[in-house]
Amino acid sequence: MLDISVIIPVYNAAQFLEKSVNSAVHFDEVKEVILIEDKSTDNSLEICQKLASENPKIKLFQHPDKGNHGAGATRNLGIEKASGNFITFLDADDYYLPNRFDAEKNIFNDPKIEGVFGAIGVEYLTEKGKLEYQKKFKDAPLTTVNYPAEGEEVFRGLLSLTPKKFGTFFHLNALTIRKSALEKSKLRFNENLRVHQDSDFNIKLSYHCYLKSGIIDNAVAIRGIHDDNRITKIAQYSPQYNQRQYLYWKSLYDWVSENNLSLEYKKRIYLSFKSFDLSQKKGWAKYSNILWEGFKNPEILKTKYRFNYYR
Template sequence: MLNISVIIPVYNAEVFLEKAVNSALQHDEVKEILLIEDKSTDTSLELCRKLAAENSKIFLLQHPDKGNHGAGASRNLGLEKATQDFIAFLDADDYYLPNRFEAEKELFKDPKIEGVFGAIGTEFLSEKGKKEFQEKFKQVTLTTVKYPAEGAQVFEGLMGIRKGFGHFFHLNTLTVKAENIKKNKLKFNEKLRIHQDTDFIVKMSYHLYLKSGIIDKAVAIRGVHDDNRITKVKQYSSTYFRNMFLLYESRYIWSKKQEKLSPVLKKTIKNRYISYRIATRTGFSKYFTYVTNSLFNPVLLKTRYRFVALKKHL
């Protein structure tokens, strides 16, 4: 039997939160649900209090200063306070399906497995949200990797070394052993207001032995609506490049501390970081920085790096 803590960051989620919580409560494996209220401007705090009063499995947490610190900091508070053997994550506007932990029940019988992930589906809750989502992500209704993998294969796939694997799986589909998170001191980068989940997943896939679970059908659903932050960032806009720069800066700083990380991967991470750093600049400064960096690092002349570095802001 799995004993699971579900961590739910809550910010302006009054419309969706109860459905998310009930979707977690349907699973006997879920022993506690941590609602980390992040200074919402709607009635989310009152709803959290109500839910916690009605069910002994539900706990309301706030940051020490009761301020707004973002999803990364909220999830870190959840990691700090969680008491169960396993950790799962859920966004307040998403929900679990009945098969959410089916693969975990079997896969965690293997002691070397430290984390399991699956596929997430999409539910469009508004026409505006649907339009913005499809404009940015095209056809995507099922976010998943393309074939089964485990251990180093997962990290290599997410880094693009294993062609066709897919560069992302959703945090809502991840279940991981709490002791291994603590042992490896894994945390979300609180400086990242967007992409902190992607950053966390890639680093985790390096440090822990992850295995794909159900990847051909959804184990959770993300709700797409008018206020999804990720869809508000226009592709190749100045905000887009700034967010990507911060993501790869985080990954680059982390990579320099990993002695066992291959030199090739370290170089790849560094080049992506440099490309996005250049992309955040404008005018003559951008081109001058690109040329001077290319003199010492000719790989930046390759199409993929040159495209990122020199793409004009829209």
């Protein structure tokens, strides 16, 4: 049987936390639910303490300084505290479905497989949150990929290098990874990224580890959509959006520069990084840099971010 450590970063999630924890703790495969409280300003800490006192499978930790360090650092602390052979993640305002580990039970019989990912659905908890989400992501019922894949195909797909459109990402809520794979690759979340650290982690993970798709046509977890979802607050190609994307792609560009990836992968990441780097420039400097970059790398005009240059 799998022995799984579920890591839940907790920040201002009092109204959702109990449902989230209860959705995970009852699985036979779940060895422990690790709550990492990140200096909430509501009563999340008290709820964490109550839950941990009621069930020995629920363990509560905070950062050594009791401070707020963001989701990346909080998940990293959870990884360090995890004692299970497998690690999963769950956001404190989301919850698992009963089929969460159905695919893993069989797929992990193959020792080559180091991680499994699936699909998540959405539940609209507020009308405002629903409108913001649908404006940005349309009304997609699932966050998933378009076809089954494993190994390098997953990495290529996430970088949009496959002949068929694979899909831009899978959600951490639907990822199960061997802890030994994280230790082997020395992979952790980029603590300098306050947003997109999950996408950054997943792309790096898909390169360093052998991943395989699990249940991708039905949800294995549900994402709660409400008024305070940070990812839906920022308009596409606004200055703040461009800055967040720049930091995300810079993290990947720094990583690819430090590792011996193929030229194809380096160029793909560089073009996206450079697109948002150019978006940070102003006035004549911006347009002269666009012209120069287009002359050196005409492919940049074919990236999905090409229209970002002129805003």
